[in-house]
Every structure is written in C-alpha cells, then in structure tokens.
Amino acid sequence: MNSIPTDPVFSHATVLQAETIDALRDVPPGVVADCTLGGGGHTEAVLRALPQVQVLGFDRDPDALAAAKARLAAYGDRLQTAHAPFSDIARVCAERGIEALSGVIADLGVSSHQLDTADRGFSFRHDGPLDMRMDPTRGQPLDVRLAGTSKRELADVLYHYGDVRASRRVADVVLDAWQDGVRSTTELAERIAAVLPRGGRVHPATRAFQALRMWVNDELGQLETLLADAPPLLAPGGVIAVISFHSGEDRAVKQVFRELGRGKGKDFELVTRKPQLPGAPELAVNPRSRSAKLRVLRRPLPEAS
Template sequence: MTTDERPAFGRHDPVMLRRSLELLAPALREPGAVVVDCTLGLGGHGEELLKTFPEARLVGLDRDTEALRLARARLAPYGERATLVHAVYDELPEVLDRLGTPRVQGVLFDLGVSSMQLDEAERGFAYARDAPLDMRMDQSTGPSAADVLNTYPPGDLVRILRSYGEEKQAKRIVEAVVRERAVEPFRTSARLVEVIRDALPQAVKRTGGNPAKRTFQALRIEVNGELAVLERALPSAVDALAVGGRVVVLAYHSLEDRMAKRVLGAGATSTAPADLPVVPEQYQPRLRLLTRGAELPDDDEVASNRRAAPARLRGAERIREANR
C-alpha cells in the first residue's frame, strides 16, 4: 500500500499535455480509434485523451502495479473505453495481439520515472531523501539498485555510470563504492549520496546541482532496463500504427531523446540507393515527422511544474505501409 493516498489527479501534472493532444488529434477523431498510452503512470495523459476524444478507446500499459491501481480508480468513469494492462511497453505487440487490436491510431510514450515514484520515499528513486535503494518500477521482480551496487563488478558499474548517467567522475565514484561496500553493503540512498559527495573534487561539487543526480539516473536505468526496453518498444510502436496513425514521444534525458530521434528519423528517410533517378514506392519513407527537432515545454509550464523542464517531445505520422 502506498504511503500517499491522495487521488491520482491530485498528484501529477501531465507534461506538455496540450501539445501531445494536438499532435495526436488528427488520428483519434474517428469512432473506434485506439490510442495506447505506453507509460500510463497515474493516468493524467490517459484521462485527457478519453475526455478529448469521446469516440476513442484507450489501452494503458504500466509495469508499476501501484500506479495501475490508482489509474484504474481515476479512469473508472470511462468504463470499457479504458483497458489497463500490467506490462512493460516493449510488450506492446503481445498486448495488442491479446486484445485483438493489431493496429492502432495513436501511441504515446511519456518516459522516465513517474511523479508517484519520485514522491514516495520508500521507492528509493529520489536522492534528496533517505530511503531503501530500490528503484524498481515493478517491485515484484528483478534486482534492486542496492543489488546492483553491492554485486556488480567495478568495470560494469563504471560502464553504467558513464553510459546511462553520462557521469565524468564514474571511475572515482565506483572506487569509493567498492571500498565502502566491502565494509558494509549499501542499503539506503543517504549513504550512497554521502559516499558520492566524499568521492568528488570540490570543483565538481560546486556545479551542476546534486552530485548524486547522474549516478541515481544511471542506476535507475540499469535496474529497469529502460534503454533496452525503449530500443525494442519504439520500432514496435511504429509497426503497430495504422496508416494515418501518430506516435508522440516525451523524453526526459538525452539518451532517450537520441533514441527517439534515430528511430523516427529512420522511418522518415528513404531507403533507396543514392543513385536511383526515381525512388520506387517500397523505398519511400513510411513516417512523416510532425516536429522540427525536439520541442520543449514553454516557460509557463516549467514555472508551474519543475519536472517538465527536461522534457523533449517528438512526433511522427505513419504515411504508408512497410516496405515489401
């Protein structure tokens, strides 16, 4: 049971909501349209999709059982128009197959950690409060952040911090972690933050906010396999779109955004050899980009919701079937 029993609508401000709806709108106005919220969370985007497009149906996926419980209560007034599924978003093809809905008109990804996960101290996502080092989005399975810190070889920890946290001081931090875990295994976030602070040079600690931020991000991504899941999920989402269907991706750090840029950009690029005078249809792009680069939240949204600040939004429309 969560320690915070506020209803879902009082705990989460959906990021770039109006722009997300605007981009998805042309695909969702027809009766029977299906939109998938691959990262349902507390149901903020999902509820607005159901309100705004009264003829559409929502399929909501989330790996977090507590988020699903709260979202289910929030979306209960919409009855059978909302189908919520306990699943990771790379399971999208299997979910749609089970539901008998192989093609959909809209897909939304609102990536990263949810407000609920950040706000509940016992989940261990937030470096600003002491809590068990868990960080699992689905607490019923898999190793925790403590397991990663206490058991991974030093080389793997350095790789994770550098690759997933873009942490320049990864080697120094890992050396300190390895020394400390030999004395006593890591169990809480406060001890990890303290070890990171002590390991870093003064000049590094004076810039860039909390010095533990990048390490916590890296551990969270590793624990939940976030980038590997996204690498599988984005192409599956594109494949699931009917012609005229649209996908919107909200990313919160550069690694996610680069992946979205690559997958959507590839779909919007001709696959024809460069010397062909006329490009046959099978080589034509199957996507049309809806955004020029990544769009950012405006100043008013960032002022009212600080968690919107790092958001980067990209969208694309399916314009033809796959190459044959």
C-alpha cells in the same frame, strides 16, 4: 491548456499535455496505447479530447495502475490496462486482438510519485532502500544488482546513462559503500557526494542516481524495443508521440523517427523536425518539465486515387 493537473493522491504533473493532444487530435477511431500510464494524466486528456478512441494503458508499476484506474473510473471500458513493460506492446496487443493502434504515447522515466515514495528507493531526498525498480514485483533491486557487478561495468553504466564524469571514482565509491553494508539511498548519496565537487543547485549524486535507475530498469533497452515494435502497429493516420528527458533517449527517438520518416514507400512521416519543448507557462509551474522533448511520427493516410 496550460494548467498542469496534479492528482492529489498520486502526485505527478503531466508534461507537454496540450502538445501531445494536438499531435493525436486527428487519429482514426480505435485504440491509443499509453505506454506510460503513470498517474493517468495523458490518458485522461486523451479520453476527454478524443471521443473516437479508447486507451490501453501500460505501466510496470502496480501502484500507478491502481491510482490511474481509480482516477479514470468514470471512463468505464474506454480504458483497459496492462501490468507489463511497454517492450511487450506487440504481445499484449496480439493477445487482446488489437491489430492496429490509432496512437502510441510514451512519457519516459519515473513519475514524481515514484520519486517521492521513500520505500521505492529512487531518491536520496527521502531515506529508502537501494531498490529503484519501477516494477517491485519483478527483477532485481539495486542492492542485488550491485552484488554481481564489477567496477568496470558500473563505471560504464555511470558514464553512459548519467554522463558522470568521474565515473570510475564514483563506481569505486558505490561498490565500496555496498561492501561496507550501506543499503540506504541517503547514505549512498552522501558517499558519492563526498568524492565529487560541490557547488551549483543540483546535488552531486543526481546523475549517478539517474544512471543507476536507468540500469536497474533497462530503460534504454525498453525504449529500443518500443521504437522497433510500435511504428509497424500504427493504423493509417496513426501517430506515435514520445516524450524523453535524457539525451541518450532523445537521440534514440530522433534517429529511429528520422530513419522511418525518410523510408522510400512513405510509410511514415516525421511530424517534428525539431523536438517540441515546454513553453514558459509550463516551465513556470513545473520545473521538472525543463528537459522534456516531444517527438512525433505519423503513418500517413493512403493517397486518394
């Protein structure tokens, strides 16, 4: 399974698909929660490869839900969806009468479709508004967040979420640009690039944009809630598989999985001591996969007496 399926309308190449399916292959019959439905790539692979399960697909983005539902219509009621952040996993499962999950998948971050849709304001490669919300129906877009933020708070955001070295200088530039009336992604990126060293293949504003996106969507807060609420929902034999692209996210997953995996009652076992990474064939066709890391935790079956 080294081919990378891409939906022609909702373009997003699914990352570490074969590895994710291998991790879930022996889960018990029941419901798998795909916390990040996106274009439906992981969900389609699950529905195809694991006939014993249905999928409950979460996404904050109504466009992603619509695209995934259209793509997966042939699977009928084997797919349910929820327009909700995955931090609501416990509430949504309770409301739908789902007491335990056979599996949980989270493929963190944004989809290529979101990045490539100019009016969502995620990217400086296309001119768009300063928005960056994964769910454009809720919360505050970037320009509103910037209005109520101090330079110090913004510098912390840039440093912690984007590893931006000149974080204070970049925070100054971002807030000055906002004061000057800059409201577009390309203009903001130009202002940031103007105070950072050039060179290399990566645009100088890339890390700052990643940090701003993670801040607007509270991505680390979302992940922390998921890591607290999802493992207790796993049925015996159930598996949670998380793919992260950011060192802070991977650290959070690693710590929680290690901690749970060494619990006294053997409630959980760590399946991946080291993260699984994309192989050369995947890297060759999907360069975006280069920073992906997959970690897996399992709730063991009770020992036979």
